[in-house]
Amino acid sequence: MPGSTDGSTKTMGALTVGALVAVxxxxxxxxxxxxxxxxxxxxxxxxxxxVASRRA
Incomplete structure (x- = not known):
């Protein structure tokens, strides 16, 4: 479904935010x-x- 995010995308986003906090x-x-x-x-x-590939 366009515009939806699955678990792996949410996990990657959380990892990115967590890495930003750590750095x-x-x-x-x-x-x-x-x-x-x-x-x-x-x-x-x-x-x-x-994220862009999931929306395409």
Whole structure:
């Protein structure tokens, strides 16, 4: 059904948000790490692609 999300898409979204919280907490506590932010951006792009493919 167009516009609906299944369990894997919701799980990926939750993982992406959780990773954002973890990377932000790491940055606040220990300082910025470019590789962590790069990894989060890649994860976010994969999540967006998954959501876009489910809507198509």
């Amino acid at each position: 932000t907490a790491y940055t606040v506590a220990l300082g910025s790490n470019g590789w962590l932010w790069f990894g989060w951006v890649v994860l976010g792009l994969i999540t967006l692609a998954l």
